[in-house]
Amino acid sequence: MSGGLEIRGLRVVFDGFTAVDGVDLDVRPGDLRFLIGPNGAGKTTLVDAVTGLVRAEGSVRFGGEELLGRSVHRIARSGIGRTFQTATVFEELTVLQNLDIAAGAGRSMWTMLRRRRDVPVPVARALETIGLTDVADSPAGTLAHGQKQWLEIGMLLVQDVRLLLLDEPVAGMSHDERQATGELLERISEERTVVVIEHDMDFLRSFARSVSVLHAGRVLSEGTVTEVQADPRVQEVYLGHAPEVPSRGADDGPDDGDGGAAVGAGAASAGDTAADAAVQEA
Amino acid sequence: MSIRLIRSLRSTGPGAPRPHRRRLLAGGAALTAVVALSACGAKTDTAGASDKAAKIDVSGDTVKVGLLNSLSGTMAISEVTVRNSLQLAIEEINASGGVLGKKIKPISEDGASDWPTFAEKAQKLIEEDGVAATFGCWTSASRKAVKPVFEKNKSLLFYPVQYEGLEQSPYIFYTGATTNQQIVPALDYLKAQGKKKIYLVGSDYVFPRTANKIIKAYAAANGLQILGEDYAPLGSTEFGTIANKVKASKADAVFNTLNGDSNVAFFKEYKSAGLTAAKMPVVSVSIAEEEVKSIGPQYLAGQLTAWNYYQTTPGAANDTFVAAYKAEYGADKPTSDPMEAAYTSVHLWKAMVEKAKSFDPEKVRAAADGITFAAPEGTVTVDGATQHIYKTARIGRIGSDGLIKQVWDSGEPIGPDPYLKGYSWASGLS
Amino acid sequence: MSVILGQTFTGISIGAVLLLIALGLSLTFGQMNVINMAHGEFIMAGAYTTYVLQKSISDAGISLLVALPVAFCVSGVLGALLERLLIRRLYLRPLDTLLVTWGVSLMLQQLARDIFGAPNVQTRAPDWLTGHITLVGGDDPLTVADNRLFILGLAVAAVAALSLTLRLTPLGRRIRAVVQNRDLAEVSGISTSRVDRTAFFLGSGLAGVAGVALTLVGPIGPTMGTNIIIDAFLVIVVGGIGQLKGSVMVAFALGVLQSVLEYSTTVSVAKVLVLVAIVAFLQWRPQGLYTLRTRSLV
């Protein structure tokens, strides 16, 4: 478990629009780091850059290895896993199959071409950890929203990643589910490095070991929860957006029941894309 | 080995082992069946093993014949007209008492402009329906596809369209022109008119390419100059470049073997490029009255065609044919060379059958030589050796009314020579 | 010399035809991402409309000019109907849309065959479009055909009209809004289903106009659409999805490339080479000439 995430001077530019503008970030092994910031601050883009989804300048090292310039699947194979804002699991496959695939990137051709006869040990363990043993043979598409997010985390566990990048893992979850997820993350982060993008301040207060605040593509503040909350620059940035911060946490899921909130969420997340689009128009 | 195989099969899945055994049984049965059956088939070198005569259904008071044309797909445009005239001939024959006392019952099949379908339908007509003879096919490709079927089953096909020659199947009668009855006379005509520099334009398929091969051999021997040779994919409607090339070549005449569809675009482009029949005439061998009507006389007036028959060909037989056709299918429907050849083919078959006094293909073939029929194009005679017919070559000029007027003919019917054996310049062709 | 110029103009006129047949697709495929294989049959519908109109209006010139708006409406209505009845169900399944509309195109072809007969039909071109303009006279004249000029003009006018509609009218703004963010547009009070239908009407209508233009150069037949539809799609794919300027440039570039290759080789070889060139180009720029970069996941 040696070597954490080390980001230096990271810049991501979309057709002239700078989404991430010179970020330096260090996350030590065993940390449970929360990334927060208003919409368009560049949180998700940062994760995209680390995982190779978008092209970036600067340097991203994990465990001493340079990641920038590698293809997505190679970065994944060097022990870095992520989840997405909307839970992405293979809906037509069973929970077991989902986990089995996640566990198997290193399998030989011969193993791939044969059937799965039993449940691999790491998969069984992960099923237990995320509490989905009972529904192991159900298609992932039939799971509840929270269960899907757990399944995603479970997939990262069997993938045996050393760095987990989670994009809003508790969005759309009930209070109890959040609590359970948070405890799960605490356990996981004992052996691995975990970075969480989250808007839910209660969740953050309960579980974050450290926090980085991003604003306009730069790191605004860094420290423990109390330190960050006390930072006047953070308060300034969040004041204008104050009402949005608490409401965002609960309403980004696809199966949101609350119509009014959905409008806000749609508009907010649309804002990012619209901004991008607006730039390309120019 | 087999034990290991079973084990490895068993280990591949969660399923019970029983079905695996069943699989091997099924596979084994399959293999045994294949081996057993393959043992008794004839080898290619055992002569006569595949002798199999077509079973002709002559029970009852009718005799069946097959009509095999494309009623759908791209070739339907042309082939439907042939189908119509085949039906007209059958009705005439039935009205006058049929063949050997039996009424003709046509079995209609659609080749769907698809060569493998032609082969399939031909086989169905012969094997399932037991037809005495089949009439149809238009493209060379469809004829090539059905040829082995007719030869294999020893059944007769009557093919009514002018074609590229170089073929002589014992089970096909060719009632359209072969090259020495259409292309060679057209070249003779151009040469006589003092056209020395020729440009060749054609669709990219067998007939144009073979025709142009013959034309080039003719030109080499007769002091004509071929300035260029261009092919457009079938159905192509983009002729800007070809028109530019033709124009830049300053040829005396263009020899056009384009297929129906493309002619429209070609002649529009030809006219737009400022080329005219007076300056650079185009001789076409695939444009008949039907195509003139659809291309539009405004683009074609003055251009030349080479055929054996025109709607305007004089003679009582033709007057009857044209009148009967128009009465049946509409006054605005023109008659054309392939339609006439198809119409003639049914009557020739009737005459052969009556001479043979049998529907048996072998006897019909034996009776074929010298059979004559007063066809709309004039009296035609069957040449038993080649199974083609004697035909008069005719060059026509397209009028602004859409009809084609004959400007030259060969005077007497020309004997068929599909392999051009009688022409010394053609010796290197096949 | 005049050959080079002549070939260039031939290339440009091939490009103009390509552009016209692809223009409607730049809206339905490029903007809305719907792969409508029946687009070729909408072109056919436009061509047959011209034919029918010429039967009732004997003056070829007037009937041609009348045909332009009428064909636009006929094909447009067909397109809107198709959108309403089938495509609307399939917005999330682009590949199924492709095959379903292929089925529709088969039926439309057979319908045309049943109504107008299997043989191709023809329209008479008006007298003012059958001639040519001589650019360079003399022994080696360079001429430009009137009908080709007309098509080029029509293509330019159609591109201008489409571009202005998208940029300046409220409808255009709505279409762009829906294309860029369907959900946001919906919550902002835009009826996306109506915008979809209108966009489809416009795109299919442009196919009708292309059909009118095609009657000037080639035959009108039930299968005329099948022969050109793949070319049209390739123009959009190579130009870059949703990029009007890309489609325009690629249409003319492919036209000139085709005509140059045709001159130096044969028409068939040129066609194969152009297709191979397209596959190679897409290796280099898989998203086409112009791309819209977003950070969307898939």
Add this chain to the structure above:
Amino acid sequence: MNALKGRAARAWYGFAAGAVLLFAVAPAALSDFRLGLFAKYLCMAMVAVGICLAWGRGGLLTLGQGVFFGLGGYAMAMHLKLADAGPGNLPDFMQLYGTATELPWWWRPFANPAVALAATVLLPVAVAALLGLLVFRRRVKGAYFAILGQALAAAFAIWLVGQQATTGGTNGLTDIQGFFGYDLHDPVNQRMVYFVIAAVLLLVVLLARQLIHSRYGELLVAVRDAEERVRFLGYNPANVKLVAYVVAAGTAGLAGALFVPAVGIISPALVGIVPSIEFVIGAAVGGRASLAGAVLGAVAVAWARTALSEEFPAAWTYFQGLLFVVALAFLPGGLASLPAVVRRRRAAAPVAVGEAA
């Protein structure tokens, strides 16, 4: 697990029933002519097996299968033509239309039966591998991939037509007399060809079933439904898709090769845009994701085509169009999904449909 066992058992019963039907019932019940047609349908079914894997399981709409079918078919036909002509002779069409007096270099290897047989599969596999490598690496997918396939089919057909002297042009390669020494005109040998085709079809189905139910098969579905997600798990989706595409190409090549002795012709008309789309319809109607559905669908559609076009030629086109519309717009899982759809309707749960965007 129990459900899985039940499913596997059902599959084996179905397979055994299929084998009995192919090897016992069909040869006994059908006339020589109809059995010949049936052999042709089975070739279509073989292509459908590959399409089921690539499209149904992998989301790759392969609209260029005609190319691979053609490659396999031409490879086989070239050998058979050379065998018919005898050593040292040119095939008949080359003597008629060709300009060269000796065999083109790329025909020569096909004189060897082993090389030709291997080429029927390896040639399409190689072309698919090359193309797939380029296309999937560059992440050309979905509709673009489909249109590219169409363009390829068009280009290949035009090229074949243009090379009349060496490929037979529009005629294709016809009039094939023998099949590895056996006279194809003999009905007994035609039956043998049928049995070979039926056996190969069963083998291909087995192979595809093994692939579908292997770990690879699960991964393929994962790639179809969420390609990017798979990438983040450390797999390269390009390779996963490549395997399915290559297998589908090989299957189509094999089908093309067997089509030649069964029908006696291979021509550009079986290669271009239209046949390439028509290969897909059987799988679509029967159920693209289900092997049994794809096979039965392909046979049923091919049979319907023969039957309908015998009775009403024009109706076939309408019917074919309607099949596409109904099967894909209203029953995307094909007939194979009908029981499941009915069950779900009763349970009033939403219908999940797999589709890669």
